[in-house]
Amino acid sequence: MTAAAANPATRSRPVLISASSLIGPATIIVAFGVIAPMLILLRYSFNRYDPRMLMIEAFSPENYLKFFSDPFYLQIFWTTLRISLLCTLICLVLGFPLAYVLARTRVRYKNLLIIGVVIPLFVGNAVRAAGWMTLFGSRGFLSVMLMKLGITNAPTEIMFTETAVIVGIIAVNLPYMVLTLQSVLEGIDRNLEEAAFSLGAGPLTMARRVLWPMALPGIAAGVILTFILAMNAYATPVLLGGPDFHMMAPLVYSQFQLNNWPFAAAVAFILTVTTLALTVAAGLATRQRFRG
Amino acid sequence: MARLELQSVSKRYGEFHAAREVSLDIADGEFLVLLGPSGCGKTTTLRMIAGFIDPTEGSVHIGGRDVTRLPPWKRNAGLVFQNYALFPHMSVAQNVAFGLEMRSTPKSEIPGLVSEALQLVQLEHLADRLPRQMSGGQQQRVALARALVFHPDVLLLDEPLSNLDAKLRHDVRVEIRSLQQRLGLTTVMVTHDQEEALTMADRLVVMKDGQVRQVGSQRDLYEHPADSFVADFVGRSSFIRGRMHGTTLKSAGGLEIVCGREIVGDAVVALRPERVHLSKQPLQGMENVFPGQVTFVSYMGSLIDVHVKLSEADQVIAQLPNHEGHELPDVGEAVHVGWSSTASVFPAQ
Numbered sequence: 001m002t003a004a005a006a007n008p009a010t011r012s013r014p015v016l017i018s019a020s021s022l023i024g025p026a027t028i029i030v031a032f033g034v035i036a037p038m039l040i041l042l043r044y045s046f047n048r049y050d051p052r053m054l055m056i057e058a059f060s061p062e063n064y065l066k067f068f069s070d071p072f073y074l075q076i077f078w079t080t081l082r083i084s085l086l087c088t089l090i091c092l093v094l095g096f097p098l099a100y101v102l103a104r105t106r107v108r109y110k111n112l113l114i115i116g117v118v119i120p121l122f123v124g125n126a127v128r129a130a131g132w133m134t135l136f137g138s139r140g141f142l143s144v145m146l147m148k149l150g151i152t153n154a155p156t157e158i159m160f161t162e163t164a165v166i167v168g169i170i171a172v173n174l175p176y177m178v179l180t181l182q183s184v185l186e187g188i189d190r191n192l193e194e195a196a197f198s199l200g201a202g203p204l205t206m207a208r209r210v211l212w213p214m215a216l217p218g219i220a221a222g223v224i225l226t227f228i229l230a231m232n233a234y235a236t237p238v239l240l241g242g243p244d245f246h247m248m249a250p251l252v253y254s255q256f257q258l259n260n261w262p263f264a265a266a267v268a269f270i271l272t273v274t275t276l277a278l279t280v281a282a283g284l285a286t287r288q289r290f291r292g
Numbered sequence: 293m294a295r296l297e298l299q300s301v302s303k304r305y306g307e308f309h310a311a312r313e314v315s316l317d318i319a320d321g322e323f324l325v326l327l328g329p330s331g332c333g334k335t336t337t338l339r340m341i342a343g344f345i346d347p348t349e350g351s352v353h354i355g356g357r358d359v360t361r362l363p364p365w366k367r368n369a370g371l372v373f374q375n376y377a378l379f380p381h382m383s384v385a386q387n388v389a390f391g392l393e394m395r396s397t398p399k400s401e402i403p404g405l406v407s408e409a410l411q412l413v414q415l416e417h418l419a420d421r422l423p424r425q426m427s428g429g430q431q432q433r434v435a436l437a438r439a440l441v442f443h444p445d446v447l448l449l450d451e452p453l454s455n456l457d458a459k460l461r462h463d464v465r466v467e468i469r470s471l472q473q474r475l476g477l478t479t480v481m482v483t484h485d486q487e488e489a490l491t492m493a494d495r496l497v498v499m500k501d502g503q504v505r506q507v508g509s510q511r512d513l514y515e516h517p518a519d520s521f522v523a524d525f526v527g528r529s530s531f532i533r534g535r536m537h538g539t540t541l542k543s544a545g546g547l548e549i550v551c552g553r554e555i556v557g558d559a560v561v562a563l564r565p566e567r568v569h570l571s572k573q574p575l576q577g578m579e580n581v582f583p584g585q586v587t588f589v590s591y592m593g594s595l596i597d598v599h600v601k602l603s604e605a606d607q608v609i610a611q612l613p614n615h616e617g618h619e620l621p622d623v624g625e626a627v628h629v630g631w632s633s634t635a636s637v638f639p640a641q
Binding site: 189191192194195196197198199200201202205209210213214 | 343344363364367373378379442
């Protein structure tokens with residue numbers, strides 16, 4: 001009896017130690033690198049701002065009230081949300097077929113194709129946005145080509161428009177979507193597709209009835225990932241949107257630059273909570289769909 | 293159900309011939325089995341019937357309709373996969389209903405047809421289960437019900453039993469065969485298991501290297517194999533190689549074997565083990581009688597295999613029934629073996 005009781009205890013101790021040593025470092029980094037600053041920001045967001053004295057200790061919701069009562073900030077909030085949802089949707093529509101082809105192809109250079117999808121990630125966002133600038137400007141490649149081909153007769157201004165920002169964000173986010181979907185689609189037995197075909201389903205019906213529901217958890221992961229990236233995009237809206245175009249992440253930074261830490265903290269928190277809430281909602285929705 | 297015809301269907305991948313001029317005519321309600329080792333082209337042939345592979349040449353007709361260029365979803369063929377391929381996110385009933393929904397069957401008729409199909413395979417009580425909650429044998433029967441519910445023109449079975457354990461395999465064999473006969477299903481099954489093929493088929497097709505080697509009944513294949521490959525693949529044979537002189541084969545070990553037909557050049561005699569007589573006394577009444585030495589005895593219960601060396605280069609296997617009081621030869625013992633001139637002989641390949 002005693003031997004049996006003592007045994008699991010002596011055996012479980014080394015397991016506990018090794019488990020904690022495995023998850024320990026990551027936990028510490030998350031705790032001190034993410035949670036602590038967030039808590040400090042949360043506290044800051046309730047402080048007051050004074051142009052001369054900067055931050056004043058307080059506990060007031062006025063930063064949040066200011067954000068939600070000022071049409072200028074609300075406009076930025078809705079723009080960010082709209083662009084993020086739009087970019088995510090386009091990434092899904094463009095990414096799904098590409099991921100499917102990548103997942104199903106049996107060619108020898110498949111790894112090269114995957115590297116081709118990943119390569120854009122090697123280029124930093126700022127560098128890439130600079131590249132887009134040369135393409136989008138009124139004397140940029142695209143505008144000149146359109147005129148040379150006689151499609152337009154005046155310079156096309158894409159630079160510093162919402163379109164430029166949307167295209168830029170999609171270019172950044174698409175690889176994440178494709179890679180996430182590809183790994184999920186690869187896990188779906190090809191025989192299931194053939195079974196659907198043999199039962200009379202055409203490719204679109206098969207995709208809707210078999211691939212889509214089976215890939216749903218992966219689709220949710222891809223959508224959430226790209227949505228978070230779009231919501232928090234900084235370099236792309238700043239460089240391609242220009243001085244008159246505003247999104248949430250650049251707004252946070254500009255408020256920090258103005259030394260208005262309390263308001264910057266409040267905006268940062270609104271951005272984070274909105275992203276988190278929509279992410280959780282998306283997760284719950286897919287889980288319910290999957291059960292039903 | 294319908295007649296199924298393949299007219300010199302070929303599939304080439306570059307220089308590789310996956311199937312070479314395969315011609316088959318499968319009658320309405322017939323159970324045809326494609327048999328052969330892996331890579332023989334049997335699966336390629338089945339997939340060309342199903343529409344997953346486009347033939348390089350030739351045509352496929354189902355019920356008189358040329359379906360060669362039709363995609364799989366327009367062929368009305370019921371397919372059962374080796375791994376069953378049930379949709380894991382759908383219940384058994386939903387899986388079975390899928391083919392009906394694709395054919396725009398009125399919603400009100402679907403439940404009735406689904407339970408009818410599930411009754412065929414005795415699974416109507418599990419209609420609400422998910423595939424992962426079922427055993428392999430049950431999943432297999434669901435796959436069968438799913439393939440039959442929409443009354444396909446042909447039923448295609450791709451190694452349907454190879455994932456089942458041995459006991460279950462025997463039961464399911466009988467179950468599929470009797471269902472096929474009862475419903476008069478035109479059926480093509482692919483397998484590498486000759487016992488499975490022999491017990492289920494009306495007619496068998498033996499394939500190798502993308503080519504049809506022989507088409508015929510079990511008896512045809514066993515009694516009159518077209519070549520030494522078929523003689524080896526269907527049933528068992530021991531082979532004696534040599535060179536023909538008229539109707540006599542002179543073996544590598546110097547035996548002179550009387551054969552039923554004349555062949556020019558190198559040839560091989562195939563002997564069915566149960567047709568080789570074995571005795572301790574000299575044998576009479578057969579064209580070919582040789583002394584030999586027992587090298588190996590394999591006791592298999594009802595049957596006993598005796599390996600007999602006839603010369604340095606030649607060896608045969610004789611199969612004896614295990615009669616009561618039968619005295620078994622010992623290893624090393626001198627015996628006499630004999631067989632008739634009707635034993636198969638083929639040109640060497």
